Amino acid sequence: MALLATMAPGQAARIEAVGGERSFRRRLMEMGFLPGTQVRLVRRLALGGLLELEVRGGHVNLRIDEAAALQVQPL
Amino acid sequence: MDASSTDRRPLVALAGNPNTGKTTLFNRLTGLRQKVGNYAGVTVERVAGECALPGGTRVQLLDVPGAYSLAARSREEELALQCVAGVAGEPRPDAIVLVLDATHLSRNLYLALQVLELGTPVVVALNMADQLAKRGERVDVAALERELGARVVLVSALHDRDFTRLLECVAEALAADGGRKGEGRQDGNDARSPRRALPRELEADLAQVARCVPESWSLGSNARARAFAEWALLSVEERDELEGVPADLRARALATRQAAAQGGRSTDDELIAARYAWIDERMPSFVVQASPSRTASERIDAVLLHPLLGFGLFLGLMVVVFQALFAWSDPLIGLVEGAMGHVGDAARSILPAGLFADFVVEGVVAGVGSVVVFLPQILLLFFFIGLMEDTGYMARVAALMDRVMRAMGLSGRAFVPMLSGYACAVPAILATRTMERRRDRLLTMLVVPLMTCSARLPVYTLLIGALWPPVVVAGFVPVQGLLMAAMYLFSTLVALVAAAVLSRTLFRGQGAPLILELPAYRAPHWPSVLGMMGQRASSFLREAGGVILACTIALWFLLSFPKDEAAQARHAQTVVAAATLPEAEQASAVEAADARLASDSLASSWGGRFGHAIEPLIEPLGFDWKIGVGLVGAFAAREVFVSTMGVVYGIGGGVDEESDTLREAIKAEAHSDGRPVYTPLVGLSLMVFFALACQCMSTLAAIKRETRSWGWPVFLFVYMTALAWVASFVVHQGGLLLGL
Numbered sequence: 001m002a003l004l005a006t007m008a009p010g011q012a013a014r015i016e017a018v019g020g021e022r023s024f025r026r027r028l029m030e031m032g033f034l035p036g037t038q039v040r041l042v043r044r045l046a047l048g049g050l051l052e053l054e055v056r057g058g059h060v061n062l063r064i065d066e067a068a069a070l071q072v073q074p075l
Numbered sequence: 076m077d078a079s080s081t082d083r084r085p086l087v088a089l090a091g092n093p094n095t096g097k098t099t100l101f102n103r104l105t106g107l108r109q110k111v112g113n114y115a116g117v118t119v120e121r122v123a124g125e126c127a128l129p130g131g132t133r134v135q136l137l138d139v140p141g142a143y144s145l146a147a148r149s150r151e152e153e154l155a156l157q158c159v160a161g162v163a164g165e166p167r168p169d170a171i172v173l174v175l176d177a178t179h180l181s182r183n184l185y186l187a188l189q190v191l192e193l194g195t196p197v198v199v200a201l202n203m204a205d206q207l208a209k210r211g212e213r214v215d216v217a218a219l220e221r222e223l224g225a226r227v228v229l230v231s232a233l234h235d236r237d238f239t240r241l242l243e244c245v246a247e248a249l250a251a252d253g254g255r256k257g258e259g260r261q262d263g264n265d266a267r268s269p270r271r272a273l274p275r276e277l278e279a280d281l282a283q284v285a286r287c288v289p290e291s292w293s294l295g296s297n298a299r300a301r302a303f304a305e306w307a308l309l310s311v312e313e314r315d316e317l318e319g320v321p322a323d324l325r326a327r328a329l330a331t332r333q334a335a336a337q338g339g340r341s342t343d344d345e346l347i348a349a350r351y352a353w354i355d356e357r358m359p360s361f362v363v364q365a366s367p368s369r370t371a372s373e374r375i376d377a378v379l380l381h382p383l384l385g386f387g388l389f390l391g392l393m394v395v396v397f398q399a400l401f402a403w404s405d406p407l408i409g410l411v412e413g414a415m416g417h418v419g420d421a422a423r424s425i426l427p428a429g430l431f432a433d434f435v436v437e438g439v440v441a442g443v444g445s446v447v448v449f450l451p452q453i454l455l456l457f458f459f460i461g462l463m464e465d466t467g468y469m470a471r472v473a474a475l476m477d478r479v480m481r482a483m484g485l486s487g488r489a490f491v492p493m494l495s496g497y498a499c500a501v502p503a504i505l506a507t508r509t510m511e512r513r514r515d516r517l518l519t520m521l522v523v524p525l526m527t528c529s530a531r532l533p534v535y536t537l538l539i540g541a542l543w544p545p546v547v548v549a550g551f552v553p554v555q556g557l558l559m560a561a562m563y564l565f566s567t568l569v570a571l572v573a574a575a576v577l578s579r580t581l582f583r584g585q586g587a588p589l590i591l592e593l594p595a596y597r598a599p600h601w602p603s604v605l606g607m608m609g610q611r612a613s614s615f616l617r618e619a620g621g622v623i624l625a626c627t628i629a630l631w632f633l634l635s636f637p638k639d640e641a642a643q644a645r646h647a648q649t650v651v652a653a654a655t656l657p658e659a660e661q662a663s664a665v666e667a668a669d670a671r672l673a674s675d676s677l678a679s680s681w682g683g684r685f686g687h688a689i690e691p692l693i694e695p696l697g698f699d700w701k702i703g704v705g706l707v708g709a710f711a712a713r714e715v716f717v718s719t720m721g722v723v724y725g726i727g728g729g730v731d732e733e734s735d736t737l738r739e740a741i742k743a744e745a746h747s748d749g750r751p752v753y754t755p756l757v758g759l760s761l762m763v764f765f766a767l768a769c770q771c772m773s774t775l776a777a778i779k780r781e782t783r784s785w786g787w788p789v790f791l792f793v794y795m796t797a798l799a800w801v802a803s804f805v806v807h808q809g810g811l812l813l814g815l
Contacts, residue, residue, distance in 0.1 A: 022312060022343070023148045024588040029347040030144040031590065032182045037351075042373065045380055049478040052380070052593065056181045059372070061474050061591040063481070 001071050004041055004051055005064050012040045013072035020069030032056040033070060084125075085134045085249050086166055090159050090190060091174035092183050093141035094467070094594035096202045096232035100174055101138045102603050103232060104242075128246040129239055137168065143182070145189045146309040149316045149512060156306060160193050162292050163319030170196045170248045172241070173225075174232075177204040177214055178595065180362060184354045185347075187223065188271075192302035196248035197225040200241055204229045206595070210370075213363045222357050233600055271353045276338075277345045280331050284308055287327040308332055308342050316513060372467075372595040379471055389475055396459045400452055400498060400529075407451035412731070415444035433635065434628075442627030445712055446620045449499055452529045453615055454608050456498040460491060461607035467594040474591055483571045484578020486510070486586055489519045493570070496526030497563075500774045501619040502611050504781060512587040518577055520781065521791055524774045525570040527563050527766065530713040533732040534765050535562055537717055541738040542758040566766045569798075618780070619773035626711030626772045633682040634708065634722065642675035673722050682707050696764065696803040697757040699746065709770045716765075756810040760803045768799035 001016055015037050018025055032055045033039070042052040042059060050061045062070075089104075091097040105124025122138040142155035154165075161167025173190055175183040191197055204214055219227045226244040273281070284304035285297070293300035307328040311320060335342045379385045419440045426432040463469040469491065477487030485493075488510050495503035503523045507516045539555050547553050578586075646668050653664040677683050686703035693703055701723045708719030717732050724740040744752040769775070775788040782788075 020588070024590075026146065026309065026343050026347070027143070027590055029343070030146065030185060031592075032185075032351070034348060034351055043376075043380065045382070045474055049481070050474055050589075050591070052376075052474075056179065058179045058182055059593040061477075061589065061593060063477065063589050066588040 002074055004039070004053065004062075004067050004070055004072055007041045007072075007074055009041055009043045011074060012038055013074045014038055015070055016073050017071040018069060019071070020066070024066070025069065028069065031060060032058070038075070039070070039072065085132065085169040086137060087126075087134045087245060087249075088137045088139050088158055088168035088171045089174060090139040090155065090171055090186070091141060092143055092176065092179070092186055094592060095141070095174045095176040095183065097141060097174040098138060099600050099603055100172075100200060100202065100230065100232040100238075101136065102600075102606055103235070104238060105136055126242070128242050128249075130246050132246065132249070134169075134245070134249075142186065144186055144309075145306055147315075147317060148310065148312070153310075153317050153319060157319060159190055159195075160292070160303070161195075168195060170198065170245055172198050172200055172245060174200045174202055177201050177207045177229075177362075178210075180214070181351075181354050181358050185350055188350050188353065189302070189306070191223060191225065192298065192305070194296055194299050194302075196251065197223075198241065198244045198248050199223065199225050199227040200230045200232075201227055202230055202232050205231050205234065207362070215361055215363065218357075218360045222361075233597065271349055273349050274345055276335070276340065277342065277349070280308070280335060280342060281305060284324070284327050284331050287321070287324040289321050289324070304328075305346055309346055370595065372593070375596050376471065376593070379468070380474065385471075386475060389472060396456070396494075397497070399455050399459070401532075404451040404455050408448060411448050411451065412444070415440060415447070419444075434631065437635075438628040438631035439624075441631070441718070442624040445627055445714060446616065446623045448714075449529060449615070449619075450612060452498045453502060454612055456495060457502070457608045457611040458604065460495065461604040462599055464607070465597075465599045465604050467596045470591060470593050474593070477589060477591075481586075483574040484582065484586065485519060485522075485574050486515055486589055487591065488589075489515065492519050492523050493526060496523040496528060496570075499528050499530070499615065499619070500524040500526070500771065501777045502615050504774065504777045505611075505614055505618065507781070510587075514582050514584065515586050517782065517787065518574060518582050518586075520778055521577060521787070521794075522570045522574045524769055524771065524791065524795065525566055525573060525767065527566040528713075528771075530771070531562075531765050533714045533717050534709075535559055535762055537720075537732040537737065537741075538753075538758045538762055540732070541741040542753055542755050562762055562766060565763075569767065573798075618777050622773040622776045623712050627715065630682070630708055630711045630715065630719075633685075634677055634680050634704070634719070636680060639676045639679040642672055642679070645675075646672040674724065677704065677722055695808065696800065697754075697760045697807040698764075699752055701744075702752075702761065706764075706768075706770070709765070711772055713765060713770050754815075756807060756815045759810070760807040763806050764799045764803040766799075767795055767802055769795035 002013070004013065007013060015033055015035050017035060018028055018033055020028065037055060040054040042054050044051055044064075045061070049064055051064055051067050052059055052061050053067075054060075089097055089101050101122070101124065104126045124136050124138075125133060126136050127133050137158060139158040140154050142152065145156040145159065147153040147156060153163075157163045157165040159168065159171060171190060173187055175187060187197075187199070199219070201214060201216070201219070207214060214229070216227050216229065226248070228241045228244055230238065230241055281301055281304045284307055285293075285300040288300040288303040288307075292303050303324075307320065307324050308331065310317060311325050311328040311332075313329065332342050379388060419436045422435050422440055423432060426435060460469070463472065473487035473490055475487075476490045480487050480489050489507075492503045492506040495506050500523050503526070504520050507519045507523075510516045510519065536559075539558050543554050543558060545553065545555055548557070649668040649671075650665055653661050653668065656664055682704055683700075685707055686700040689703045689706075690698075690700040693706070698706070701720075704723055705716045705719045709716040717737070720741070721734070721737055724737065724744065741753050742751070746752055769792045775792060778788045778791060779785060
């Protein structure tokens, strides 16, 4: 298990678990961040403190600390 | 359609995820026949329009707020469900056009399943299939139609001119459903929506909750009751902002979810996973995949989101926006002012001189003028914002700015309202409607009025022009320009600090976590950009126009009454005496007498008396009672300060901030002991006061409406005015101590 923040840009991973506060967690899952789904770290936004993730063909930005809700297994 | 329902046009709801081209399609289908209103009880704009079907039937089209899911936590998110399902006061749609983005089909299908479960006839408009084709992928429309149980039409909202095929399917859906309108849908009809296998315990939970779904929601359909049960299980929690949920449904959903949690199950996980399981199983048959490749948007973002380059380009763009706001809008503002001047002159020449003419020209025409004079800047600003939103760049800006904004307790999404605040706080307050949480919205609304809006500009221009020489320092930096820039920087910093303080005190607690989707870049659709400019301008006129107009009229009244009889008698004598002067001097003598009368009348008017009354309060800031009168005037709208000072100093109200006469009068104005009233220090103190004080009735009115309470506008007024007083006090007294 690892955190997205520790991955290198371009690297893909499989989501193992989704945590976080209920409505955030629900919205993450509804946008496709489900256990078993593949995500790719597209880039880090150094100035924004964000991670750009690709999931199900969509590009979604999460804050680095908030993205810790996603536990992943790098592929 | 049966005969009984022909008195009402069928209602078609247009629903979909954000960034699917839903609004573009809506604009295409309705053209300019749109009606913007508000939803009951919330301040989200309700945009509806009209459109003709191929058979000639005219339907009403409703643009449902974009949503990733019907599940909701806030009142605003609840709207999508209410529009699509037609509950809690919203009319039930006769058909739903579901706009899906073919390039993000699996996520879009999540919402589609929720909508289909409600049992209302659905037509799927599959947008951006042409984009998919470019990547070498293809959608199997027949498979999609079979699995969804709904007609699927490929469209390109951006490029298509002809939507006949889509509208034919809508007509077909309406016709098939027409006979059953108004009655409950029986279960035979439910076969339409896709069936999903659910874990047995979840089925039992849903059945339990479904029994508490009111008949007025389920319309007697079991499938519909179950759809609402799923919605309630996902949406309701102990502390949410939902308002339309019946009490027993709420209690049942909570209890069922908790019971499941005690058994180690999460109903959220099971419901969401079940929908995605259905989708994932069928996705391979829906889309014929090609090998994944880096999209064009990703390549563009490599530049625009680059840590250095991206930020530099963004700053460059902001420079262009501000340049437009200040330099390019100038000729337009001149045109508006000129036109209003002509209208005033025309009114003067038509109406008999007297009180009524004064009222029309100085009250009504000046009031209308002070509203429309803001339009050029507002239109220009929303042209840029519309362009940035339509091309997809705005989401990148929110991403770039998030860290800075977050440090102040705001989110990247607060950037658009803050930017709008440089033109006018009223549209900026309306722009906070896109924010998810009430805390974030309120916080943004309370700091946006601190940004340097265009109404402060004339005041700064007047004072800087009068009190600082047009010299250059350090070889090339003009002092006046430097001061103006300093005022903008000052207001921005104060707004950010205010946000930081408020978020750590009154609004303690976390803002909403950020989930920010970056839509694919696309060429702007100009009608949508122009449409947004028009909508913003009309909402400004609606929200602010009436208030500014009423205040200007009230202000005219306060500054004109009661009439000073003695001064009028003196004026009449002077005018009579002037008739004996040589003809060349007559006009100027009468003019001087008129100006004197105006200034005397003002001194004895209610407004003038109020200026005297507050003098002890503002004296420590370096202001005399005449400035006090100007401050009273500025409360209606800040720029009124300039014309009020024109009247106060006996020059007449028809001056503007570039007027040399007014500048000279300000320089010459002296206390009774001969000291000048306006030193550069007093000017600075006055500008600081204008930067911080809440002198804008329309802002207060807008916040009153958005928060549906008097408490927040009162709080805003008190905190800004107190801040202004303290800051001006520090500037003036501190300056005096330093010997300035």
